[in-house]
Amino acid sequence: MAALGDLIEIDDRTVLVLGRELDLDHGRPDVANALVHRAGDTLVLVDTGVTTAFRAALREATRRVGPWSRALLLTTHGHPDHVGNNDLVDELGVPAEHYVPAPDLDQMRDPVAYWARSLARVAGVVPVPDPAGAAEGLMALFSPMRPFAAGTRTYEELVPERIRIGSTRFGGWSFVDGAVRVLRSQGHCAGHVIVHLRDCGVLHLSDEGNGACGAMVDADQLKIQTVLGAVARIFEEGEASFLTDGHTFAVRGGAEAVAYLDGLLERACALQEAALALTGREGRARPEEFTAGYARALAASDAAGANPNTLFTAMSAVNQLRELGLRPESEDLRAPWSRPSPHDRA
Template sequence: MTETPLGTVVEIDDRTVLVTGQELDVAREQPDVGHALVHRAGDTLVLVDTGVTEAFRAALKGAVDRVGPWSRLLLLTTHGHTDHVGNNDLVDELAAERGVPAEHWVPARDLEQMAHPVAYWEHAFAGIAGVAPLPAPPSLSAKKIVSLFQPLHPFGATTRTYEERPLERLLLGPARMTGWSFADGAVRVLRSQGHTAGHVVVHLADTGLVHLGDEANGGCGAMPDADQLKLHTVLGAVATAAADGAVTTVTQAHDATVRRGADAVAHLDELLAQGVALQEAALDITAGHEPVAPERFVDDITRRLAEIGGGGPNPNPVFTGMMSVNLLAEIGLRPDRGQDDRPWSRPAQEDPAPVAGMPHGVALLPAAAAMVGWKLRGRDR
């Protein structure tokens, strides 16, 4: 994350500002806070994410009048991670204070982690138990990390999912994408789903800005629900649109730099190059060394990350371990017997065993009973 004090207001244009968050520091019990975008589209105030902590809430609330007068309120959540959704009920507070209508939209595929963040992080940490150093078992580590992100109010009175709206075909310059439009088309939400299963990016069509959220966190996603192909696809689409001139400005959630024109294209190309270099490094490290000891792979990839970059906004052994597991899976390796801390190797390429058709003889009796039960439950409809 670009170092700026929490709550710094970065002016982008006369109706758009970025309110900056902060980096994660577990030792100091400091949560990371994603940057939030504030924009006015006509008479609509658009908030993109709300961060977390009371201090950031106050800063965000103080920035809403920096972009001109408004009489409607629209909150768009890019994804469900705790550092982006903690103050989502701010939309209700502002609407009540100003007496204005409000909307809040979130990705449907991230609802589960928003409601149950400890379970989400426990799953993430379980994937690296024995691979990277965890300060405590996954369940305790998850509770510790989520405890930093308080108060946590991801849902408000007007919260609904994007997917409740009809899906639209949208153009981002030469790129064909899908998503949803708001504020008479001045604001568009584009499905990306790289950093998390539900992640979206926001296009302010009236100013030519794309806010990437956490899709620009590095060349390889770290979370278990990350999709490397989708992550690289959206970065490529935005880079193409920026080179075409359809996108003029690019911002992201853990870097306060506002990139324009050729600088934006170069930055996105660098992220894509990092993704390619990380996979090349993974192949080089594992070549001739199968089965691969995951803890040794983490040590090797950590050294390569120092050369390549692309380690994300909060580089630390835990996130590097999560990224390493994803890299191993991306090049086709799998843990032996399903345990992530076991050696990883490429699955055997064996033809499947022959499968018998309908059972005969004695085996017919349990099959017949199963069929009767299936029909009685009405499952054959």
């Protein structure tokens, strides 16, 4: 059984460092997987997880893929389980660059406010009497939290590129003479990117495959499903060899990666169909009852994703209601949701 900080060697210059799941009952933060790769003389880190134990595992991985004389840290998005050790690049003793998505800067500076917004939406569905206090308690688990390095910049400061991988086209940025490609995806949260390491054939999905329906306040369900389809095509065309992500603690190759991605898309469609049935012919639902039914549909479809728990299920359910076109009928957190008629006057 995999443990925090275990290393999976993909090749002699590429290592996946394994994180762990969230355990709220025992006050234990989740830690996202990180990639460590050497491209020429450049050490490439994709995310840094959180906790001092994971930091030590990252250091071991950097030694394993050496030698290198420069460092490049790429943050896929601003959630705390991905960014806690970002200042590690300042301790490597070599020139270092660090890039983060501009849309995620606010949540990286003030994660409590970001999570309070997400929790406030479900205060009428699950017991969250104080969303700000709950967010503060949740963020206290992620320690130490050092999301910025001395030279942190945003990707968006760089000239945007059109990046083609086989027949698939992305907007994004390339590094190390094209050996490292950062591709905009923006589904799991507003700034999310995925990373393609050309020479070893790894495509790191980070959290875009984390569940059939995004949970966060800034998640975009269409973008999640679009990027999953695009990545599946990349693997079908043989333009990538290994799929990694933030939370499944596995390396998938070739046909296995395609089957996994297709499975995510199929479960997303099945879950939306189940959610539609829960709203009835009239397109109306009470959020508490809908969430209970939605949780049953999640369990039946094995589509809960990483870190399944009551809070994340409720957050995902609210997003699914919006995805179906429903809106709350009043500002009361327990108010029913319904689908506006095209014939209603504004």
